[in-house]
Amino acid sequence: MRRGFNTIDKTIGQRRKLSEEHLDKLDRRVESRDLISQLPEYIIHHILSFLNDTKDAARTSILSRKWRQMWTSFSVLIFDQHKIQQQEGRQDIRNMKRAFTDFVDNSLKSHLERKLSIQKLVLHITRYDFELATHMEQWINIAIENNMKELDLHVVKKSKRYKLPPTIFASKTITGLRLHGCMLKSHCDIKLPKLQKLYLHKVCVDQQIIDNLISSCPLIEDLRFIHCTGLKVLRVSGLLKLDRVEVHHCHGLEEIEVKAPYLQTFWYCGKESMHCKIDLVAYFSLKRLTLEDGNMTDEMFQDRLASFPFLEKLDLSKCNKLKNITISSVWLRRLVLRGCKNLVEADIDAPNLFSFEFKGDRMPFSFSNPLSLKEAKFSFEPVHIRSYNHLGGEDALWFTRLRKLLEKLKHSNGLKLVVRSKKNVIIHENLEEILLPPQSDLKLEIIKPSMGLEDLLDNLLRTWHPEILSVVSSPSSEFPKLVHEKMMHRVENPNCCTYNTRNKCWRHFLKGVKIENIEAAAGKRTFGWIPWLKSSPTVLHQTTSYRLSWEPVERMLSKWRMMSMLNPTSVSSVI
Amino acid sequence: MSNQSESPNPTSSSNKITLKTSDNEVFEVEEAVAMKFCTVKQYFDDENNNNVTSGTSTTLIPLPNVESHPLAILITYCKKHLEIKANNADNKKEMEIDMEHYEREFLKNVMPQELTELILAANYLNFKEALDFFCRAVASAIQNKSVEYVRKFFGLESDFKPGEEEKLREEFAWSFEGVDED
Structure with a gap:
């Protein structure tokens, strides 16, 4: 009578056939009473921790207010020293540091008092010193004791580097280690039976510890070294789960030898000054290869x-x-x-x-x-x-x-051509009747975005802040209409990009739009561009142009910075 | 089957334990089953420590937070759990395979709303294996599913103000990559 999870609707349909009395009883028990939200917090966290992907857990925050709250307290603890200290306002450095360590201490304490586990700990340290090191070691050890699964440690590089506590290398639960700007030198035993992802970014390592890590973490799937120093030879073998290896600009690295039967992705990026011998054995498995290697010959x-x-x-x-x-x-x-x-x-x-x-x-x-x-x-x-x-x-x-x-590209339907010269942008909707301006400083982009015209336009405006935007299209096209709509009917104070303080979209910078009358336009500011457009009557016929004025990016950015300082948002816990 | 050394209790003479649910139904279960419910086990341990010997073999344990429906399911699950364990005492791998097979079949007969009741009951009874199992089941049911699907699955409704949800969706846009079509 009852069915599995994937057939909710069918079961509702079937239930109607049951006797009245039975139905009543069932309804009382089953009808959309939102029982799940009544579960205690730690049980919901328990459920979330069974989800393989953090994305799945994050999406639950859109279910309802209660779930939003659940996600916020879900065991991903993020502490950003810069943000937390910024909130404290203008205090002397000692007090600011104190404020940060107190904040983390208290958050961890109250988190653990509520019996919550620690899924992931993110520490972003901007002012590192020895005093802080003691605290950091404490926090990391607490997290390890509470079965932390992922550690993301970002230390802004100073003359002295942070050295990780040895306890981290004996964790039975850690699946992901992402380390930035610290030192990895330790001669302790390494045993990380669950480690799958290891990202080292600007980490000072020694040969021994990397060799040990590779031989003592059998489940590693994803291995990345970015701007690391101290490594001479990267020799990887015996990792049956290894799927991806990336090496970016590691000074002093002379040799990479990877033998991995299931490796699918390999990246190597190095400068011409770095001479690195690469030996990669993954004959059948390798699917994606990225190379940035100034020493690779034909x-x-x-x-x-x-x-x-x-x-x-x-x-x-x-x-x-x-x-x-x-x-x-x-x-x-x-x-x-x-x-x-x-x-x-x-x-x-x-x-x-x-x-x-x-x-x-x-x-x-x-x-x-x-x-x-x-x-x-x-x-x-x-x-x-x-x-x-x-x-x-x-x-x-x-x-x-x-x-x-x-x-050759004619068979690829729907390509668009974007021509850019200085601050002017022309979008050709069709590749056929194209006239190219007689300038040698032009930049061409032939694009077939799977994203469509609107996204193409958004991207162009976002990236280039053009002074003149022209659209060349066939008379039946809807594109000019779309552009017109977008340009002329935009809202005064756009409410998008609220959470994105650095990289807001073009709407936040655009000051004014004027339809440019190509016929009448002339003069100094046209860079020979408009005369060229005018010289071709067919193009002129189907062309719409807009002159755009923009707020300077820097001014807007500093304005938003001021606003965010006056109006600080929450600091911890949300990814 | 029973675990006398682990759980000293005054009713060992009988081997049956009676549980009474909030809707006044009475279940008589094997001691081994009841001892899997840590809350019940605790009850005995406490009695033992307090030296309150009941003297009778018909101790009735009230479970004011558990209804009969989930309890019946939990007892069935628990019995099977113990049975599989006993049958494969010397082969852990076999046991896991059997258990997995049973759990898969088991879930086919459970509806989403029941899962929540089962979780609450397992939580109250402090029956760890079952709690993990049901939580895992919920997780795998919502894995990679859209927000709309999960709402329907749980029978809950959005209580965000208009516009609020859109903002959240924008903020969490990264989490929507690769979601299954409903």
């Missing part, structure tokens, strides 16, 4: 590519030694070529490619197959002064290649 690249036949995503950034490469794969779905400035020719034969991103100042790639891309982003950087004259001579060639590319 041969090294081809060898590497050949050793991962099943790659689905390849991302090459600033690989400045690359000149002529061939990328040929039926598995490849995504390709990114970004700022490989000496690349002359990349032959791409990837029939199943659906996403391609290119950023650079020339067009050093060619495709064997017609493209049918679902996502594309081409950004052609403005010409650098250095090569200005040189490229000036190649303008014609460049435009020919561009036209060829556009031809």
Whole structure:
């Protein structure tokens, strides 16, 4: 008579068939009485702790007020020294520090008095000193005793680094360790049977401890080293769960050797001054490879590519030694070529490619197959002064290649072209009838955003704060209407982005909008742009232009900073 | 089956314990089952310590916070739990497999609202295995589900002011990636 969880509606339907009396009884018991919210807090936390993903737990905060409160007290404790001290106002440093340590002490105490567990502890330390170290050790130890699962420790680097207490390396419950700016030197035993994620960011390590960590934490899935020092050789083997390895700019690292049968993702980013030998054994499993390696030659690249036949995503950034490469794969779905400035020719034969991103100042790639891309982003950087004259001579060639590319892209329906020059932006809704302005400092972006026109527009406005925005579209298009609506009917004091104090959207900066009459416009401020638009009658016919004025970003930011200081929001506990 | 060494109690002569629920129903259960309910066990331990020997074998334990419906389910669950444990005393892996199989079947017959009652009852009785099991069941039922689905599942309604929910959704936008379609 009763059914499982996924058939709530059906069970309601079936219940109607029951006898009156029985139904009454059932209803009393089952009908939407919100019993769950009556559960004591620690039981709801217990339920939340069974959710594998914090996202699932966070979403429950939108269920109702009660659940919002539950989430807030849910065992993710965040203490940010800067924010907490800021609230204390202008006091001398000693008192401010005291205020912070008292705040954390009291929060932890009251948290534990309520019998709540500690899922995750986040400590963001901006003014570290020895006195604070004693407190930090205490807090971390309390959290470990209470079966903390994740520790996120961020210490802003000072001359003296924080050294982690050895107890952390014997925790039976820790699944995630994210450490920033501290020191990891310890000769104690390491035994972290549950550790899955280890992120080290600006951490000073020694060879021994990293070797120990890798050999004593069998469940590691995700391993990241970012700007770490003290590591000479990263040798990883025997980790059967390892899925992802990232190494970013680690000075002094000479060798990476990863043998992992199930590794799917590998990142390496290093400067030209860093010479690191990379040996990666993951023949069948590797799907995503990102390389930023100024020392990788054409041969090294081809060898590497050949050793991962099943790659689905390849991302090459600033690989400045690359000149002529061939990328040929039926598995490849995504390709990114970004700022490989000496690349002359990349032959791409990837029939199943659906996403391609290119950023650079020339067009050093060619495709064997017609493209049918679902996502594309081409950004052609403005010409650098250095090569200005040189490229000036190649303008014609460049435009020919561009036209060829556009031809190839015809099969990818719905691409848009964004042309940017100084503070002007033109959006071409169709790639067909495109006229390019006679300027060599223009920046082109060919975009097919899966996000659609409105998002494209939001992004452009957010990123560029353009002075003139023009839209070129076919007469039947709805796009100009949408732009008009967005520009002219925006609200005076937008109430979006309330929680985002740093990176608010364009609406908060836009001061004024005027429809620009291209016919009448002339004069000094047009940079030869409008005369060009005017010179093409077909374009003129379908073009709408707006002149936008913006508040200076800095002024707005400092204004918001002032406001947030007068009106501090809650400090702890919410992610 | 019973655990005499672990739970000294005055009713050992009988091996049956009687529980009385808030809606005045009476359940007679095996001692081993009752001892899984720490609240009941505590009752005996206390009596023992206070030297209040009941003298009779029909001790009746009132459970004013538990209704008969969830208690019946809990007793069934507990019996099966002990049975599986006894059957696989020497093989932990087998036991886990059997238990998992049983729990999966068990959940097919439980409705969302009942889960809450079961959690409350298991909590009051301090029956740890059951509490963990039901909490886990709730968690897996709402995993990756939309807010609307979970509201319906729990039978609760939003009590946010208009606009408030939208703000929260904006703030928690990151948590909506990859949510299942209902």
